[in-house]
Amino acid sequence: MSKTARPVPPRAPTLEDVARSAGLSSMTVSRALNTPQLVRPKTVEKVLAAVKATGYIPNALAGGLASRRSKLIAVVVPQINNNMFVDTIQAISDELAVRGYHMLLCVAGYTQQTEAELVAALLSRRPDGIVLTGIHHSTDLKKVILNASVPVVEIWDLTPTPLDMLVGFSHEKVGQATAEYLLRKGYRRPGLLWTVDKRAMQRKAGLCEVLGRHGITDPLSVDVALPARFTSGREGLSQLLALGESDVIVCSSDTLAQGAIVEAQARGLRVPQDVAVIGFGDLDFAAGNNPAITTVSVDRQIIGQRAATLLMERIEGTRSGEEIVDIGFHFIERESA
Amino acid sequence: MSKTARPVPPRAPTLEDVARSAGLSSMTVSRALNTPQLVRPKTVEKVLAAVKATGYIPNALAGGLASRRSKLIAVVVPQINNNMFVDTIQAISDELAVRGYHMLLCVAGYTQQTEAELVAALLSRRPDGIVLTGIHHSTDLKKVILNASVPVVEIWDLTPTPLDMLVGFSHEKVGQATAEYLLRKGYRRPGLLWTVDKRAMQRKAGLCEVLGRHGITDPLSVDVALPARFTSGREGLSQLLALGESDVIVCSSDTLAQGAIVEAQARGLRVPQDVAVIGFGDLDFAAGNNPAITTVSVDRQIIGQRAATLLMERIEGTRSGEEIVDIGFHFIERESA
DNA sequence: TTGTACGCGTTATCAC
């Protein structure tokens, strides 16, 4: 066999190639693939055979350009290695995959500046929808997004005035509910172990507001760096104990709570008898921990599912109904407080 | 102001619009944006001003179609809500963002079938590179990928015959190292708490091989479902104890190990005196746990970084050197075993 | 340094 005997072009087969192979026009092939119900069944068969024969793989870049629909959803989160967001991301991804969409995932950290830059870059991909974490964005970002008139869902927070659509819950109310629980249980000297991100601060605000109304002001407080880690929980409790006595440690996440509990136990303190601990998130270890962690449960998957379906519906034009979804939360009393 | 006074078209501004606004050709605008060093500085300024004035956002769909470069990297992982992979994913994302690339993330679960389907769909996006988790893929997938002649990096595993490039480590050796440690420490009745994914099974094979050579065959063993959870660790240990006595529990992940330790402690067993526990992964809680977890450390971020840079280099044509990167691992002796 | 012509692979639209 001579080398020149291989007339196959190195470029990927196109719709044209399939059409030629099937003895049809490229337009018919396109229809057979995208809207088979508009094509005679026998023709569809021929096309499918030709596709297999040629090894054709559609070019979504060209398709998106022509149709002005990229079937791409951009998702922006502050972090991935944060137990809170991964379940949401996975839920979005699962929901999209079913419908032929793909997920562009970006990690923005916790600054509005980088978020704005990332979204600007992301918009060049012409996503059909965008998922943004949180409701606090730079004015630049808001302008750019509204200008692009692309559907947006903000997640993991609540506001009466979202950019567009929203799926989340009230962090302030979580804080309030936590405070009310503490007070009901008779705790009077809370110590706070807290990360400093926006949403955690809202929970803290809600917590302190209710505490303040009951005469508990300026509770002992230790800030820890993001992301919340088990180790930070242990160290944080040490610092908190050095500041003074607490009868309950309120943590901004279960991860911190788990660390705090271990640190307490290592010091011979009984949880909750000597010091109680409360977390947030109901992560998978919370129920099984010893003692089981009293915490606030949030359905992280539902956030992703609803966000994805809201976008899908808006894109397909079948939206009707509310655009602000409050998924709420549950306070879960267990053993640690 | 009459309504007809707004001649602005609803469509997004294009390179043409910017060019008109700047009194230049669209090609010059394109160059000013992509290769400014080829354009007179004053012209670049004019272009930038016009871009700002028009609110132009590049269309990467059109750009990718024309240049045959999507600046997209597809990443396929079995799960996201798995502490092992998130750090790798985040590292990839970070590395890509710096260079103007974006990450398409897909969750494939643990079946080759869905992985193959996802990759096929992904290829229609014309990614410039693909990151695949693991080295076991369906023959279909391999054929499709080789045919597409797109750079691929397989991660989290090791083989002398990767599809293309590879960044990982030997799970078998991890298992062997673990076995050798056990034997050295004098443990003779190991119990296994194991997930059933491919990579975990390789570690198990390495472990059992060395154990077998020392006369320890058919160790007690309990399989747990994916993803590995704290709760599964607790339950798994219960089952294992029901099967018989063990002096050391070897777990396929730190998450399981943490659960097992808590379960042991809840039963009044001292770790490691009454029963030792070994994990895998060196997750962030391992060092701080009480007792600190003896485990195997793997640099999950490096995997992502190297995978991304390998792809970048191959794409930019600046590759030179090895294509199989063994990042190794470290056995970390702590308190739990 | 800047501009022109054309092609990238697909879909919208309208004709048959």
Added chain:
DNA sequence: GTGATAACGCGTACAA
């Protein structure tokens, strides 16, 4: 039910 044609918005190749 199928085909022809013209976009879609940009970059490559080459000319000026």
